[in-house]
Amino acid sequence: MxxxxxxxxxxxxxxxxxxxxxxxxxxxxxxxxxxxxxSYPVFKNIGTSQCLNASQEVSDTGQCxxxxxxxxxxxxxxxxxxxxxxxxxxxxxxxxxxxxxxxxxxxxxxxxxxxxxxxxxxxxxxxxxxxxxxxxxxxxxxxxxxxxxxxxxxxxxxxxxxxxxxxxxxxxxWHEKDLDSDRKFQVLFLTKDKHARKQPVVVIDFARNFKIYKQDIEKADKVGVGFCACAFEQDGCPYIFVSGGEEKKKSQIWQYDVILDKWSKAGKMLHGRSRHLMVAVKDKIYLIGGQNVACIEEFDPISGKCVEIGSLPVAAWSSTYAVNNDTIYIFGGKNPAGCISTVQSFNCKTNRIARLGDLPCACSGSRAVVLGDFIFIATSEGHLIKFNPMDGSSELCALQPFIRRHFVMFVRNERIYITGGVRKSNDKGADENHLYKYTPETDTWSDVATLSTSLPVYTYCTVRYSGKCIIVPFEKFR
Incomplete structure (x- = not known):
């Protein structure tokens, strides 16, 4: 066995x-x-509107x-x-x-x-x-x-x-043809009051046509404001790692078993961090930047040890990232002078760190995804930027439907989706819970669905689960 x-x-x-x-x-x-x-926690099914189920564009054609x-x-x-x-x-x-x-x-x-x-x-x-x-x-x-x-x-x-x-x-x-494919769950850590004892978490099940489940995780005092999270697979089992945060032990790394609903200490960073990046690449996790920290640490989840391997040319926090061909690309962020447009890269094989060309506009608190040969960055100022990892060039695409922050961005069926978030202005509206799709071929946005709830997302990660496994994560919490 x-x-x-x-x-x-x-x-x-x-x-x-x-x-x-x-x-x-x-x-x-x-x-x-x-x-x-x-007493096991229960995910509350907060569902989607009828238009989501009716949308053929969003439906999962591979669903059995x-x-x-x-x-x-x-x-x-x-x-x-x-x-x-x-x-x-x-x-x-x-x-x-x-x-x-x-x-x-x-x-x-x-x-x-x-x-x-x-x-x-x-x-x-x-x-x-x-x-x-x-x-x-x-x-x-x-x-x-x-x-x-x-x-x-x-x-x-x-x-x-x-x-x-x-x-x-x-x-x-699953069907035999699906056994070698991964099932994906988008795990969203929502923004919360800093004094709250529970951390609100939402799970979006891609295989179930964007079914949404919500729960409040106990022991939210393990992390403070400014923590970071990433998903990691170890011996075929999915975990979520969280680290840093203000007001708490900034150097602590925690491990959350999504199957057993169990927290455990995973290790300690060499430098306390908040508003940093936490990136899983193959069998290692990389901790990058953060407030008053420029160095990069490599964390081994097996040994629980961190090793410092270099520093960013431009120190920043609240940056975003994307991984392409074993290279982590770091976009924008903030420094004491304000938002920056810098693009930096870190190659996980060679440990080479480089500063690349700037983006067309400064950004912080952005989101990024890889689609085909390009990386797309959605900023909290409403821009969408197309970045070419081959030559470091970038260009502006069609503006997002409206300006928002604390949103989630992901790729499905060769299309980019954005949902959730909070309007940057004080103007309240129903658009906060709309699901928008971006089509790269036509450089256009379309409104494809309305969620039954707004999702102010602080940070998020994608949990991939092998189709060969008998028990699926999050199923027992619903």
Whole structure:
């Protein structure tokens, strides 16, 4: 069993409730128990408007999930782990073997234990197991099975699956053609009052047609104003790393496990930072700039050690960045004189640091994405800049629909999207929650959807999750 499989599997019971575990190491003795009384956070589905679901431009053509499965995790019985501890030992053993291997040949599903299997498959979104349950239901006594399910909402979803002739191929989670692709989640840390104890976080699920889920993370006192975040994959498992921030221990780096909802200390920076950059490239994380700090540190998440490897030619904070061919490009930012237009680069292979040509305009608090051979920078002054990494040249594109700050920018299906943010003026309007699409070929913006909430985004990162994994992050929090 791989570390990833062991880490996510539920160990077989020995007859007591305290034996329900989630394994975090290859050695079974190192597994950490999950207290049965643990209350797991719940993502609130804050949804999208009808125009988002109706927009063919935004729809995910590669999605294999039927619309009837979109809300499987909403409105069910109590937490799946609470349900898991109450099911018979033989069923738990079968589920453990399935979660470890993905093999369904030895599953013994019948009318008496049908609900146990279906409930777990439903909560964890285990598509192959759902298919097995549907086949048993269609061949068995449907009335008796429904009586066993009772008042649980599982009966509603079972009817939906049968009504839509739900069929699956041989993969555990996705179609075979999707197994090697990554599933992406945009994780947004929203702006908050500096005295708030909880950090509001929003997750946008790209595979579910931009479904949006929100929760407040406890222990927000781990980071202060000006912290930075990035996503990182270690041994096939996704993590979010956060570092720095004012009013707290500026040098501390924290690690957040998005599967287990667990915080842990990851290491310390050599220099305390705030309003800096935190960039993951392959197996390292780079900490760049910040207020009163010009140096670059390389952080190894395995050893937890930082090494200083150089300094920026132009010190700045509140810059933005993009990674292209192992090179980190740093755009704009602020220094004591104000906003700057400087472009700087850092090659992660050679550790070479260089200052490139300036942007057409100064900017800070901007966002940047890579699309094709170019990098696009959206500024908080409403500009959109096209940067060519090959020669360091840049040009202005069509202005954004309106001037905003604290927004999020991402690429999907060869198009650039911007949403959320706060209007720079005091003028309040509905545009703050609109989703805008930019088409590079025509240099035009279009309004494609309206979200049901505004999203003032402080910082964000993209969590990529291997399609080969059985359990998807954030699913259990909804």
């Amino acid at each position: 791989t570390r990833m499989e062991c880490r996510r599997s539920l160990s077989a019971p020995t007859g007591t409730e305290n034996d329900t575990r989630i394994s975090t190491h290859e050695n079974e003795s190192e597994c950490n128990e999950i207290p049965q009384s643990k 999930c039927h619309p009837s499965l979109m809300g499987l995790a909403n409105g069910h019985c109590s937490n799946v782990l609470e349900f898991f501890k109450d099911i018979p030992q033989d069923v738990r053993k079968c589920l453990v073997e399935f979660l470890s291997s993905g093999v369904t040949d030895d599953l013994e599903i019948h009318e008496g234990n049908f609900h146990h299997f279906f409930h777990v498959a439903n909560h964890l979104n285990l598509r192959r197991l759902l298919q097995c349950c549907v086949e048993v239901y269609e061949k068995g006594d449907k009335t008796r099975i429904k009586e066993k399910i009772g008042m649980c909402e599982c009966v509603h979803y079972l009817e939906q699956l049968v009504a839509t002739a739900y069929r699956r191929e041989t993969s555990v989670l």
